[in-house]
Amino acid sequence: MQLRLGEREFFYVNARHLGRVYPPEENCAAAGWKNYGGSKVWPAPQGWERRNQWPGPPDPVLDGGPYAWRVVSESPERVCLQLESPPDEYVGLIFSREIQLRANSSTLRIVHKMRNVSSRVVRWGIWQVTQQNASLPLCVYAPARHYRQMFGDEPFRHVHLDHETGLWQLHYADQVAKLAVHVEHGWLATIRPMELFALVETFPLFPDRPYPDGAPVEVWVNGRGTYTLPTGKINTQDDPNGCDAYIETEALSPLVELKPGEEFSFPLCWHAARVVSPVVRSVTQAALISEVPTVERESGNVRLTGAFGFFEEGMLELAAFTQDRQISDKIEISHVSPGDAVRLNHPLHLGQEAHKVSLRLRSPDGKLLAELAALPLDS
Numbered sequence: 001m002q003l004r005l006g007e008r009e010f011f012y013v014n015a016r017h018l019g020r021v022y023p024p025e026e027n028c029a030a031a032g033w034k035n036y037g038g039s040k041v042w043p044a045p046q047g048w049e050r051r052n053q054w055p056g057p058p059d060p061v062l063d064g065g066p067y068a069w070r071v072v073s074e075s076p077e078r079v080c081l082q083l084e085s086p087p088d089e090y091v092g093l094i095f096s097r098e099i100q101l102r103a104n105s106s107t108l109r110i111v112h113k114m115r116n117v118s119s120r121v122v123r124w125g126i127w128q129v130t131q132q133n134a135s136l137p138l139c140v141y142a143p144a145r146h147y148r149q150m151f152g153d154e155p156f157r158h159v160h161l162d163h164e165t166g167l168w169q170l171h172y173a174d175q176v177a178k179l180a181v182h183v184e185h186g187w188l189a190t191i192r193p194m195e196l197f198a199l200v201e202t203f204p205l206f207p208d209r210p211y212p213d214g215a216p217v218e219v220w221v222n223g224r225g226t227y228t229l230p231t232g233k234i235n236t237q238d239d240p241n242g243c244d245a246y247i248e249t250e251a252l253s254p255l256v257e258l259k260p261g262e263e264f265s266f267p268l269c270w271h272a273a274r275v276v277s278p279v280v281r282s283v284t285q286a287a288l289i290s291e292v293p294t295v296e297r298e299s300g301n302v303r304l305t306g307a308f309g310f311f312e313e314g315m316l317e318l319a320a321f322t323q324d325r326q327i328s329d330k331i332e333i334s335h336v337s338p339g340d341a342v343r344l345n346h347p348l349h350l351g352q353e354a355h356k357v358s359l360r361l362r363s364p365d366g367k368l369l370a371e372l373a374a375l376p377l378d379s
Contacts (some may be wrong), residue, residue, distance in 0.1 A: 002201070004172040005106055005272040006339050010190075010199045012037040012131040012246035027064030032050040033057045034064065035241040037131050041112050043091045044127035044252055046211035049230050052123065054091060061088040062095055078102050081326070092118030096128075097323035104313040104364055106272040106338035113265045116258035125212040126266040129220075132190055132199065134172040134245040140219060142188040144168040144181045150213065151220075151227040152177035167280065172247055174223040176236045180215035188217055188249055189255050189288060193278035196341065198288050200271040201251055209254035220248035237287040273309030276341040286312050286361050286370035293344065293373040295357050302377065304333070306359070310346075312369055313337040315362045320354035320377070328353050350377070 003010045014037045027034045035057070042062060047053025057110045065086045072080040084096040098111040112126045132138065143166055146161045149156055156177035160169045168181055181188075189200045205216055224243055226235050231233055236243045253266040282289045293306030304318060316336050320329040329350050336342050350357070 003270060003272065005197065005274070008195065008197045008272075010132060010197070010242065010272065012040065012133040014241060014244065015230070016240075016242060017175045021277045022064065023178075024060035025063050028058050028060040030053075031058070032240055035131075037246070039131065041095050041097060042096075042127045042130045043093060043114070044125040044255075046127075046212075047230075054124075059088075059172050059188065061274060062093075072372060076103060081092045087117045089118070092116055092120060092122040093124065102295070105311060106309050107132075108270045109267060110269070111265055112253075112326075113263055114258070115263035116260050117264055118232075119260055121259050122255045123160060123255055126264070127212070128203075128251045128266070128268055130199075130249045130270075131246050132249060134222075136195065138172040138191050139191050139193060139278060140170040140172075140188060140245060140247065140249065141187040141191070142168045142181050142217060143282075144182050144183045144217075146182040147215075148180050150178040150180050150218070153226045153228055153233070156221065158268065160244045169220060172220075172221065172245065174245060175221065176223045176227055177221045177223040178227070179219045179221075180213055181217040181219060181319050182215050183217045185283075186216075187283045188251070189280050190247070190249060191275065191278045196275050196278065198280075200273070200283055200288055200311070201249060201268060202271065202283065202285070203251045203266070203268045204296065206254040211252055211254050213252070214266050216254075218248075218250040218252065220250065222246045222248070237330045249344065254308065271311040273311055273338045274341045275309035276307040284370055284372055286310060287372060289372070291343070293359055293375065295375045295377055297378060298347070300349070302350050302354075302357075303346050304346045304348055304357075304359070306344045306373070308336075310336045310338055310342065310361070310373070312361060312363070314364055314369055316342070317360050317362060318348060319358045319360060320350050321356050321358065322353050323355040 022034050041239045067083045078101045082098045093114045096113045100109040130316045158171045158173040186205045187202045256264040281288045288309040291299045291307035316333045318331045356376045361369045
């Protein structure tokens with residue numbers, strides 16, 4: 001699986017397995033894991049000590065088995081594809097992924113679903129894994145103030161916590177580690193500073209429910225070194241898959257108890273955009289914000305500033321409101337698209353009656369897609 005924005009490819013692809021399809025008996029515990037790269041969905045928690053843990057990868061069914069597929073719908077505006085795993089007797093589940101792509105958008109919506117096909121009650125979480133190429137510098141941002149290292153025999157020190165902005169930042173380094181990140185909002189963003197492309201993942205949070213490893217986000221850093229499992233010490237340079245530079249951004253659902261026949265869904269979106277700088281301030285449903293928008297009066301005009309990477313094609317507009325909430329002005333600023341980063345430093349003419357402004361995005365057919373900021377305007 002690969003995700004592209006124009007010519008920019010985001011996912012890691014393992015060249016050792018490119019173009020090859022292994023039968024389950026060659027992609028199992030006895031034969032070793034064949035890591036293709038791309039994106040995967042697994043059951044969580046992972047482990048090798050108890051029956052209620054998934055001892056993979058490798059796994060000949062949910063990871064290495066053949067998935068059925070069908071086109072759910074197809075039109076000029078939208079396409080939807082469904083993938084479905086074989087039944088796995090060990091975990092008692094079938095996994096499916098419904099992948100939806102819309103015109104004029106870089107957003108892919110993926111609805112993950114697990115269904116209990118056994119005759120017993122099971123308790124699992126959905127574990128979505130995205131492997132991203134880190135052969136060039138790579139940074140991960142998440143809205144978090146707390147994290148912990150799960151794996152890696154040496155402390156991983158390439159993490160920064162900004163308590164002022166509430167953002168957690170990781171820089172890829174060639175050192176194996178896994179980190180659990182206690183995000184406070186349902187998103188994470190990965191940026192390539194040399195190329196200025198971003199991949200954002202958004203997902204729901206369930207703060208009142210237990211997560212498989214105690215956190216809704218985990219990040220695996222693939223690099224040199226060792227980590228210790230209950231089964232022994234692992235040296236990544238001995239891995240037949242190689243020790244390539246990539247990270248896994250992993251979004252998890254909470255643990256869910258399913259009776260026979262019951263199912264649970266966990267939606268997640270990928271959003272791709274070109275950005276102005278390798279800085280993240282926040283994420284909305286329509287854009288990554290690199291510089292928080294501001295508006296100030298100056299010399300009879302107002303000046304609008306900000307920097308964005310957009311996930312949708314459309315028209316960026318500024319609407320001004322009077323103190324009694326009536327629209328006094330509406331100004332079209334620029335056409336935007338995911339392939340074009342946007343930096344605003346615009347003088348605009350607004351009347352003195354304008355009390356506050358709303359920075360908004362409309363679709364090509366004029367529908368309101370999102371409000372990016374609501375800003376007060378001084379008299």
